[in-house]
Amino acid sequence: MTNNNYIKRLILSFLAMAMIMLPGTALAAGVPDPINKDMLESGKKVYFKRCVWCHGVEGGGDGPAADRLFTRPRNFIQGTFKIRWTDSGELPLDINLINTVKNGLQGSAMPAWGEFLSKDEILSVVQFVKSLVQDRDFSDEDEEVNNVITGVDADLGDSGKGPLGDPPWAETKGPYHLGIPQEHVDAGKELFMKNKCWECHGGEGRGDGNPTMKDDWGFPIVAANWQQCWNHRGARRDVYNPFVIARAISTGLNGTPMPNFREQLTGPERWQVAAFVNSLCPRKKIDALTLKPIPDFLIQSVYTEGQVVPKIDDPSWQSSDTDDRIVSATEELKENPKRHHIAMAGQITRGKRNFDPKADNLWVTTRWSAEEQAVYYLVEYDQRFMSADPEYPDAVAIQWPAKLQDLFGAEKPYFIYGDSKKPVDIWKASFMAKDYSATNAPNEKGYQLDMSVKEFVGNGFDALSDKESEAKVEIVDSIYHQGRVKVMFKRSLKTEGEFDVQIPSEQFIPVSFFQWSGRDKEHDEHMAISTWYYTILKPALPASLYYMPPIIAAVFICFQGWLVWMTKRTRKMYDEGKMRRDELPK
Amino acid sequence: MNKTLVSFLVFVVGLAVFHNAIFPIFTPKEVGWFLNRYVYFLLFVAYLIITHFILRLKPPISMMGLFVWGIGFYFYKFVLYPPIPWTLFITYMVMWSIGTFLYISQDPETFREFRKPIVKAIVGEYKLAQIVLMIAMPILVGWATYQSIYPSFQEPVELRTVHPAPPATTKVHGKTYPLESTNNPFRVDEQDNYKDSFPFLDADKHEYMKYVTEGGTIFFQNCHFCHGDQLNGLGMFSHVFNPTPANFIDPGTIAMLQEAFIFWRVSKGGPGLPNESTPWSSAMPPWEEHLKTEEIWKVILFEYWYTGWHPRTFGTEGSEG
Numbered sequence: 001m002t003n004n005n006y007i008k009r010l011i012l013s014f015l016a017m018a019m020i021m022l023p024g025t026a027l028a029a030g031v032p033d034p035i036n037k038d039m040l041e042s043g044k045k046v047y048f049k050r051c052v053w054c055h056g057v058e059g060g061g062d063g064p065a066a067d068r069l070f071t072r073p074r075n076f077i078q079g080t081f082k083i084r085w086t087d088s089g090e091l092p093l094d095i096n097l098i099n100t101v102k103n104g105l106q107g108s109a110m111p112a113w114g115e116f117l118s119k120d121e122i123l124s125v126v127q128f129v130k131s132l133v134q135d136r137d138f139s140d141e142d143e144e145v146n147n148v149i150t151g152v153d154a155d156l157g158d159s160g161k162g163p164l165g166d167p168p169w170a171e172t173k174g175p176y177h178l179g180i181p182q183e184h185v186d187a188g189k190e191l192f193m194k195n196k197c198w199e200c201h202g203g204e205g206r207g208d209g210n211p212t213m214k215d216d217w218g219f220p221i222v223a224a225n226w227q228q229c230w231n232h233r234g235a236r237r238d239v240y241n242p243f244v245i246a247r248a249i250s251t252g253l254n255g256t257p258m259p260n261f262r263e264q265l266t267g268p269e270r271w272q273v274a275a276f277v278n279s280l281c282p283r284k285k286i287d288a289l290t291l292k293p294i295p296d297f298l299i300q301s302v303y304t305e306g307q308v309v310p311k312i313d314d315p316s317w318q319s320s321d322t323d324d325r326i327v328s329a330t331e332e333l334k335e336n337p338k339r340h341h342i343a344m345a346g347q348i349t350r351g352k353r354n355f356d357p358k359a360d361n362l363w364v365t366t367r368w369s370a371e372e373q374a375v376y377y378l379v380e381y382d383q384r385f386m387s388a389d390p391e392y393p394d395a396v397a398i399q400w401p402a403k404l405q406d407l408f409g410a411e412k413p414y415f416i417y418g419d420s421k422k423p424v425d426i427w428k429a430s431f432m433a434k435d436y437s438a439t440n441a442p443n444e445k446g447y448q449l450d451m452s453v454k455e456f457v458g459n460g461f462d463a464l465s466d467k468e469s470e471a472k473v474e475i476v477d478s479i480y481h482q483g484r485v486k487v488m489f490k491r492s493l494k495t496e497g498e499f500d501v502q503i504p505s506e507q508f509i510p511v512s513f514f515q516w517s518g519r520d521k522e523h524d525e526h527m528a529i530s531t532w533y534y535t536i537l538k539p540a541l542p543a544s545l546y547y548m549p550p551i552i553a554a555v556f557i558c559f560q561g562w563l564v565w566m567t568k569r570t571r572k573m574y575d576e577g578k579m580r581r582d583e584l585p586k
Numbered sequence: 587m588n589k590t591l592v593s594f595l596v597f598v599v600g601l602a603v604f605h606n607a608i609f610p611i612f613t614p615k616e617v618g619w620f621l622n623r624y625v626y627f628l629l630f631v632a633y634l635i636i637t638h639f640i641l642r643l644k645p646p647i648s649m650m651g652l653f654v655w656g657i658g659f660y661f662y663k664f665v666l667y668p669p670i671p672w673t674l675f676i677t678y679m680v681m682w683s684i685g686t687f688l689y690i691s692q693d694p695e696t697f698r699e700f701r702k703p704i705v706k707a708i709v710g711e712y713k714l715a716q717i718v719l720m721i722a723m724p725i726l727v728g729w730a731t732y733q734s735i736y737p738s739f740q741e742p743v744e745l746r747t748v749h750p751a752p753p754a755t756t757k758v759h760g761k762t763y764p765l766e767s768t769n770n771p772f773r774v775d776e777q778d779n780y781k782d783s784f785p786f787l788d789a790d791k792h793e794y795m796k797y798v799t800e801g802g803t804i805f806f807q808n809c810h811f812c813h814g815d816q817l818n819g820l821g822m823f824s825h826v827f828n829p830t831p832a833n834f835i836d837p838g839t840i841a842m843l844q845e846a847f848i849f850w851r852v853s854k855g856g857p858g859l860p861n862e863s864t865p866w867s868s869a870m871p872p873w874e875e876h877l878k879t880e881e882i883w884k885v886i887l888f889e890y891w892y893t894g895w896h897p898r899t900f901g902t903e904g905s906e907g
Contacts, residue, residue: 044784045782045784048784048785048786048787049784049785049892050815050816052784052785052786053785053802053803053805053806053810053815054806054815057786057787063806064802064803064804064806064807065806065807065810068807108822109810109815109821109822110815111814111815111816111820113816116816116818287825289820290820290824290825292825295825295826297741297828298739298740298741300739343825343826344826345811345822345823345826345827346811346823348808348811348812348823348871349855349856349869349871349872350871350875353876355811410742410744412867414856414857415867415869419857508741508742529826530826531826531827531828531867531869532828532867534741534742536739538737538739539737541736541737542735542737544735545732545735545736548731548732548735549728549729549731549732549735550728552727552728552731553724553725553727553728553731554724556723556724556727556728557720557724560719560720560723560724563708564708564709564710567705567708567709568709571709
């Protein structure tokens with residue numbers, strides 16, 4: 001019966017609120033959703049089985065997992081929640097917390113619980129989490145909540161500060177939210193410049209603006225990388241939805257340096273900034289379970305007529321991060337190599353483990369030339385800040401089986417530094433950015449890199465040795481530009497060294513990648529790794545592609561002529577009575 | 587009104603209505619003995635037969651053939667569940683097409699009727715059809731040739747063994763454990779007694795929950811990156827690895843294994859997999875390098891408690907063996 005009473009109370013309070021809001025002139029604010037005490041007992045059960053491991057016994061964000069996570073789990077005690085519909089600094093609505101639990105926080109360890117817990121369990125654990133807030137009180141009459149997104153509970157007066165409202169464009173298309181008119185994107189870019197979003201988010205939105213930020217608890221924090229929108233915490237499993245950005249601009253992210261921009265931007269303007277930010281994120285097929293782009297497990301090296309131009313800026317190296325199955329490539333990019341997406345994780349297997357790798361993924365583009373007998377790999381990745389300490393340079397490496405010819409079938413060396421029977425060949429490029437300081441303003445020209453290359457032979461995790469032979473791998477071009485490192489490797493297909501991989505064409509070759517963030521003092525096995533991928537040197541287009549189709553078509557035309565001739569002849573024979581038609585039963 | 591046209595409309599409009607309006611009703615979340623997709627399909631076929639009978643429609647045999655073929659296509663593509671791979675789909679459709687052809691050529695009359703428009707198009711009595719066919723077909727053939735010659739590469743398919751054969755014994759931290767007879771030393775009580783107990787809160791009250799708490803602590807410091815906060819193999823790093831990390835919620839993993847088997851897998855990881863049936867390509871670390879023996883056992887205890895599965899046992903009490 002208490003439940004019934006509660007519902008009555010709820011309806012009454014809604015009615016009361018509606019009455020207050022009806023006149024619409026007064027600046028009326030709502031009160032927070034009070035804690036439903038009836039749900040606390042069941043919520044506690046869920047919390048102490050599922051949540052306590054990260055969020056801790058008292059909700060202080062200090063569970064056993066916390067110290068090895070970046071970003072750290074939420075500390076509930078202060079009532080500070082990032083993803084809300086309410087104004088900066090205000091408590092969240094129940095619906096906000098419910099959605100967070102349901103969909104998880106992408107790019108963090110918080111998974112989506114929507115399919116794992118029942119609806120009631122989610123509702124009750126949210127009530128329990130609210131009860132963990134100590135510094136504020138959800139039933140305090142002085143607590144205000146203004147719903148600045150949908151504006152259901154509040155009328156915020158003039159348009160500049162009002163609810164977000166609808167986007168100024170008609171609907172977007174499909175799961176990738178394409179089709180926002182360019183004029184809005186361009187307008188958004190101007191607002192981005194004017195409001196200095198780049199101070200934190202960097203010149204091209206890779207979050208490379210400010211290295212010194214702290215959250216409310218004094219832990220270091222970085223700005224979101226807009227080019228990897230699948231890691232946006234509030235993405236709610238709808239990665240490409242511009243609403244995610246529009247909401248963040250409207251509400252700010254409590255506990256972080258991200259303010260709201262409602263003073264500076266009207267509702268439609270916030271949508272335009274969202275359109276611009278959203279346009280930066282490459283469209284990739286997103287795995288429905290892991291919510292990350294599906295890796296391109298086959299890295300295809302494009303055959304190049306004559307010599308490859310060893311310049312990252314050259315038109316022959318341009319390609320789109322977006323999957324051409326989603327948005328087809330423009331005419332000038334059609335023949336260029338694709339940019340392959342390689343997923344990276346921390347090395348948490350051996351030795352000093354890396355629980356918080358700074359690079360989530362790499363992009364690899366590759367060409368090869370029969371004339372030069374050489375292959376080129378352009379490896380790119382987003383890195384917010386570069387190292388300033390020569391003892392810990394940034395680095396990226398490509399790993400190959402050293403004895404490809406000895407591998408049988410799908411056999412591969414162990415994926416970290418090979419094993420005793422199957423050695424690996426590692427090409428490692430280490431570099432420092434010249435004239436660089438992490439606090440510099442965005443630099444459109446980018447920074448040149450001080451580069452050194454080394455080759456290693458790996459015969460197991462603790463058996464890594466410098467190759468004695470002279471290095472044959474070259475770094476032909478490299479740059480650090482607006483938060484992205486770009487390094488172009490080159491090597492001859494065939495070399496002399498005993499432990500050099502000999503690269504055949506038209507054959508699947510295992511390949512994997514390592515990456516070190518110098519600024520976080522990553523070195524040796526303390527690094528980010530990928531699993532084994534395959535690469536293949538694609539052959540030139542066969543000449544038969546141009547003469548075979550017309551020949552076959554001509555042959556088919558002859559066949560058609562024959563068929564017509566035959567059919568007519570048979571008819572004639574029937575008509576002249578030389579042959580009898582098959583008789584039908586009477 | 588042309589009866590052929592009526593028949594065509596009966597088929598097309600009927601299919602549209604059935605597929606969009608009635609199909610959703612027959613595919614509820616809880617499948618019933620009547621409300622299921624196959625009953626729906628039979629109803630659709632019955633609808634076609636009955637309307638044709640009542641309206642006395644007799645479409646030409648080529649259209650009947652088209653209907654029969656279309657019904658088969660619809661069944662394999664949309665009704666049959668779970669969806670079948672496209673290779674299988676093509677195999678089925680080839681067989682269905684042969685069946686349709688047999689239906690058409692069941693007697694000389696229908697077969698001749700079926701052939702008539704084709705012959706007319708070939709000899710040029712249907713002039714327009716002849717011109718279109720004679721031009722379109724060679725272009726299509728040329729295009730198909732181009733497509734088949736154009737080099738394209740797919741990543742190689744790799745088959746692998748899911749469950750390796752365990753060794754008879756495993757040596758961890760200097761002590762040898764026979765896998766057949768080793769039990770979890772921390773399984774001090776019946777697991778089901780602690781379904782409603784809490785880690786941390788009840789850790790002081792029950793020895794069992796103390797071990798579960800300690801095991802969970804280790805899990806959430808080391809294992810969740812791959813195996814996930816929900817133990818479902820969807821941790822933050824899981825998308826990086828191939829094969830993907832094991833899903834402990836799935837009835838095919840820890841639920842069907844002995845604790846000693848898991849002890850061996852956790853201790854030795856990917857590098858400790860037996861040589862036969864390689865390549866394994868497992869990214870599982872050999873945890874003996876990072877964890878103490880008792881920590882490994884506690885993690886295993888926690889995994890069973892959290893998922894609710896019971897370890898498989900070989901012995902007098904076990905009937906599964």
